[in-house]
Amino acid sequence: MYDANLLCDRLRELNIERNAPMRSYTTFRIGGNADVMLHPGSSSDIIKAITEALACGAPYHVIGNGSNLLVRDGGIRALVIRIGEDMAGIEQDGPVFRVGAGCLLSSFAKETINRGFMGMEWATGIPGTVGGAVAMNAGAYGGEIKQVLKSVNAVVDLKQADLTVNDADMGYRRSAFSAPGCIVCSAVFELKPDDGHAADREAEYRLRRRAKQPLSYPSAGSVFKRPAGYFAGSLIENAGLKGTRIGDAEVSELHAGFIINRGKASAKDVLSLIELVKIAVREHSGVTLEPEIVILGEDA
Numbered sequence: 001m002y003d004a005n006l007l008c009d010r011l012r013e014l015n016i017e018r019n020a021p022m023r024s025y026t027t028f029r030i031g032g033n034a035d036v037m038l039h040p041g042s043s044s045d046i047i048k049a050i051t052e053a054l055a056c057g058a059p060y061h062v063i064g065n066g067s068n069l070l071v072r073d074g075g076i077r078a079l080v081i082r083i084g085e086d087m088a089g090i091e092q093d094g095p096v097f098r099v100g101a102g103c104l105l106s107s108f109a110k111e112t113i114n115r116g117f118m119g120m121e122w123a124t125g126i127p128g129t130v131g132g133a134v135a136m137n138a139g140a141y142g143g144e145i146k147q148v149l150k151s152v153n154a155v156v157d158l159k160q161a162d163l164t165v166n167d168a169d170m171g172y173r174r175s176a177f178s179a180p181g182c183i184v185c186s187a188v189f190e191l192k193p194d195d196g197h198a199a200d201r202e203a204e205y206r207l208r209r210r211a212k213q214p215l216s217y218p219s220a221g222s223v224f225k226r227p228a229g230y231f232a233g234s235l236i237e238n239a240g241l242k243g244t245r246i247g248d249a250e251v252s253e254l255h256a257g258f259i260i261n262r263g264k265a266s267a268k269d270v271l272s273l274i275e276l277v278k279i280a281v282r283e284h285s286g287v288t289l290e291p292e293i294v295i296l297g298e299d300a
């Protein structure tokens with residue numbers, strides 16, 4: 001066990017938070033405290049913090065907007081590097097955009113449309129950061145990050161590196177950019193000039209989300225990956241699980257692929273519900289569901 005106070009002392013020149021409540025940093029609004037959270041302003045902050053964490057024997061995790069995360073109730077015994085608004089700049093050179101990893105994906109998508117480009121409309125309403133979207137190869141409505149991503153600037157093994165998409169083996173909700181030790185700091189995208197309909201497509205996707213997703217409750221989006229040949233939501237609905245509840249965690253009535261937090265759900269409630277759903281779907285259809293969400297931390 002490392003000494004979190006010592007780590008804080010070594011990081012005192014950086015923007016750090018002791019005992020950061022992860023429920024405030026995840027869209028599920030669930031999770032215990034992280035020992036130490038860094039809010040970096042640059043890749044050198046990240047390198048400095050990881051160097052000190054390693055010297056103290058502290059593990060570390062990187063997060064973005066926490067929109068694909070479930071943090072357990074006992075919190076995280078580690079340094080959490082939260083890349084957010086302090087690394088969120090957008091630079092443009094014609095159709096090429098360099099975007100800070102902490103920029104919200106939706107804001108970037110909107111900005112590209114305002115500036116006369118298309119290719120990011122599908123990303124509207126995805127509540128993650130650019131860094132998280134690159135790491136997860138986020139996608140929706142037939143679009144995905146890898147279609148528009150050119151390269152990434154990342155901290156890898158304590159050094160800055162420029163990596164191309166070809167280095168990253170990007171597939172369905174996965175990429176090598178999420179490997180341990182790789183921290184995306186910025187990403188370069190190349191878009192096409194607007195065909196005149198980008199804003200219409202963006203508006204249509206936004207409406208579809210509002211109609212089909214339980215956006216008034218905290219959640220982490222679709223809990224399970226889409227199994228080949230199926231939709232997780234339909235499998236869960238067909239197993240009769242809509243509305244199934246453990247504590248305050250509930251399989252959404254609106255979209256069975258979502259688990260919502262009806263107020264005071266614990267991570268334990270959500271994890272028990274995930275197990276219940278997996279077992280029921282396997283019995284009903286023979287398909288084994290695999291979580292898409294990333295689970296961090298310790299039980300209470």
Ligand SMILES: Cc1cc2nc3c(=O)[nH]c(=O)nc-3n(C[C@H](O)[C@H](O)[C@H](O)COP(=O)(O)OP(=O)(O)OC[C@H]3O[C@@H](n4cnc5c(N)ncnc54)[C@H](O)[C@@H]3O)c2cc1C
Pocket residue numbers: 027061062063064065066067068069083101125126127128129130131132133134135136137138139140177178182183184185213215219220221222294
């Ligand atoms: C209502 C709702 C709707 C959603 N709809 C969609 C959808 O349509 N399509 C979709 O793909 N997802 C969707 N999601 C899930 C989520 O928004 C995406 O996966 C998003 O890309 C995660 O980004 P984040 O910044 O929140 O990452 P986090 O949740 O903070 O982290 C997710 C993973 O990415 C890693 N990571 C984060 N930042 C970095 C970084 N800078 N460098 C390296 N690794 C990093 C983390 O270590 C973690 O493993 C939805 C979620 C919600 C709540």
